[in-house]
Amino acid sequence: MFICLIVGALVPAAVASGADFTNNLFSDLAPLLALFGENFAQQFLSESFTWLDHIIFAMAPLGIITALVGAIRVGGPSWLKAVIGRARETRASAEVELMSSTSHEVCELWNGEAIVRTMGEPIVQQIVYLEGRENEDDFGLYTCLIAAEEEKMRLHVEYGATGPNTQYTLSRNRAPNISLNLPVHRHGQTTVDLFFVAAIGTVLQTGVLVFSAYTAYNTSLMNKVGGRPAAYAFPLLASGTILLVIGMIICSVVIESSTVEGVWERINTKEMMRVFWLQRKHVVGDTSFDSFLIMAREHRPRILNSRRGDETAAPKAVVLQYLTAIGVFTGLAGFVLQFEGFRGLSWSCSIAQLVAILVMTTLRAYVRRGLLKKPYTKAVPFDYEMDWLALKMGFNADFL
Numbered sequence: 001m002f003i004c005l006i007v008g009a010l011v012p013a014a015v016a017s018g019a020d021f022t023n024n025l026f027s028d029l030a031p032l033l034a035l036f037g038e039n040f041a042q043q044f045l046s047e048s049f050t051w052l053d054h055i056i057f058a059m060a061p062l063g064i065i066t067a068l069v070g071a072i073r074v075g076g077p078s079w080l081k082a083v084i085g086r087a088r089e090t091r092a093s094a095e096v097e098l099m100s101s102t103s104h105e106v107c108e109l110w111n112g113e114a115i116v117r118t119m120g121e122p123i124v125q126q127i128v129y130l131e132g133r134e135n136e137d138d139f140g141l142y143t144c145l146i147a148a149e150e151e152k153m154r155l156h157v158e159y160g161a162t163g164p165n166t167q168y169t170l171s172r173n174r175a176p177n178i179s180l181n182l183p184v185h186r187h188g189q190t191t192v193d194l195f196f197v198a199a200i201g202t203v204l205q206t207g208v209l210v211f212s213a214y215t216a217y218n219t220s221l222m223n224k225v226g227g228r229p230a231a232y233a234f235p236l237l238a239s240g241t242i243l244l245v246i247g248m249i250i251c252s253v254v255i256e257s258s259t260v261e262g263v264w265e266r267i268n269t270k271e272m273m274r275v276f277w278l279q280r281k282h283v284v285g286d287t288s289f290d291s292f293l294i295m296a297r298e299h300r301p302r303i304l305n306s307r308r309g310d311e312t313a314a315p316k317a318v319v320l321q322y323l324t325a326i327g328v329f330t331g332l333a334g335f336v337l338q339f340e341g342f343r344g345l346s347w348s349c350s351i352a353q354l355v356a357i358l359v360m361t362t363l364r365a366y367v368r369r370g371l372l373k374k375p376y377t378k379a380v381p382f383d384y385e386m387d388w389l390a391l392k393m394g395f396n397a398d399f400l
Contacts, residue, residue: 020028037063043371044364045070045255047100047180052194056258056364058248059201060356062209065114067190068328071251072100074258076318080328091308092119100180101259101306107175109278110377116181120284126129126176128153129274130266139393144303145262155262155305157210180304182296183277183370185384197363204356212237212341212349221344228342237341240334247331254324258309265302272299278389281382291385293378307339 026336041063048054052277061067072080073094081087102108107122108115128147130140214221214233244249266273276295283289342350380388 001200002270010100027368033354034060034062037067037361038066038366040090041066042070042097043369045252046098047371048252048256049100049261050194052191052198054249054252054282055198056194056201056360056367057252058245059198059205060353061244061248062357062361064244064248065254067251068331069249070094071327073255074098074324075254075317075399076328077321082327084160087161095308097261098255099306099308100177100261101308102175102177103308104174105197107284108178109284110178110277110375113288113376114290115182116288117179118284121281122289123174123282124176125278127276127278128264129276131272131274131299132208144305148264151267153264153266155264157171157260163383168389174307176277177304177306178294178375179278179371180306181300181377182373183298193367197367200363201360204359205241208352208356209238209241210344211352215346215349229346233341233344235335240339240341242329242336243334244338245334247327247334250323250327251331253277254320254327257320259306260309262305262307263302264305272301274299275301278385279290279382280385282367291380291382292379293376293385294387295376297373297376354377 026058041057041061044053044057044063045067048057064370069086072084073086073089078087081089091278092103095101095103095106096119104121106117106119107124108117109122109124110116110128126143128144128148130142130143130152132140142150142152148155151162158394194278202323215233216222216229222228235323274295279292279294281291342353
């Protein structure tokens with residue numbers, strides 16, 4: 001009888017404890033999962049150029065830690081870099097992972113299966129074929145710099161937080177951007193796509209807050225999804241979500257501001273062109289790359305180049321450091337408040353946030369669908385890359 005009384009007293013407590021554990025597990029699930037997704041977040045942030053990109057990343061974000069650490073690596077003050085263990089990191093290490101740019105230290109090459117970014121100085125030449133110029137002495141083949149010197153092409157700055165009057169520094173030693181120029185539209189996306197996804201993200205994140213408010217203050221609904229929540233829960237969740245969104249936008253802006261994008265286009269903007277790259281067999285780092293012709297499959301009206309921002313511009317660097325600190329601390333504070341808010345609310349609110357994260361992750365992959373596009377490639381004889389190209393064009397007028 002005594003044992004039965006003890007068991008009878010412990011079972012309700014165990015059931016209640018198990019219910020609390022289950023509720024806390026579901027409540028913690030979405031915020032904790034949002035911290036991960038490092039590679040996905042790096043891929044999206046490295047090629048974010050507009051405010052719509054920043055908004056898309058910030059709504060129901062995935063890869064919060066990556067965004068915070070990435071902003072510090074790219075534009076943070078030295079003391080913040082020391083805090084995350086990146087005090088002695090080279091600029092190229094951050095560039096290869098987080099930026100869209102190429103330089104004399106970072107390049108893009110074809111490894112036989114895909115375009116890869118790696119550290120090192122490549123042996124690859126970007127060549128532009130201008131349609132309508134094939135009967136001239138140069139057969140319509142130019143580098144962008146030569147075409148500009150002959151007044152057949154022009155360059156202007158399109159993206160970057162440095163303003164429209166920025167002088168885009170040209171260098172013959174900088175590696176060309178390959179991945180940015182494979183789809184006709186940037187990453188295969190259009191402005192309509194970005195507006196559409198940004199609007200959906202805003203609606204989803206707002207919808208999570210509205211649903212959470214109903215579970216917190218609507219008596220009939222709160223009884224169906226776990227009972228009355230703590231009084232502090234929804235205010236913490238709402239304020240934390242707003243701060244987290246602001247922090248993620250700032251971090252995305254910091255990473256985007258680290259590069260400047262220039263656009264090459266023909267003087268007659270109605271004329272099209274083809275762009276391809278001749279890659280010579282060589283070794284970069286510890287990886288061997290064979291000789292290839294790499295060519296975008298579609299004709300295109302312009303060519304996008306991305307380079308690192310001017311590191312010697314002291315006023316901008318200081319502003320970027322302050323902006324990074326603001327974004328990091330705002331994002332951290334927002335995550336902590338949001339996490340505590342979810343713990344005080346019903347598990348259904350956390351599940352709603354998880355669904356929003358999954359939907360936005362799918363939509364972010366959709367707007368970056370151009371990354372899946374592969375170029376036309378052809379293996380060419382080592383040391384005879386230009387000769388091979390001349391023979392192909394000489395015997396086949398429609399080769400390009």
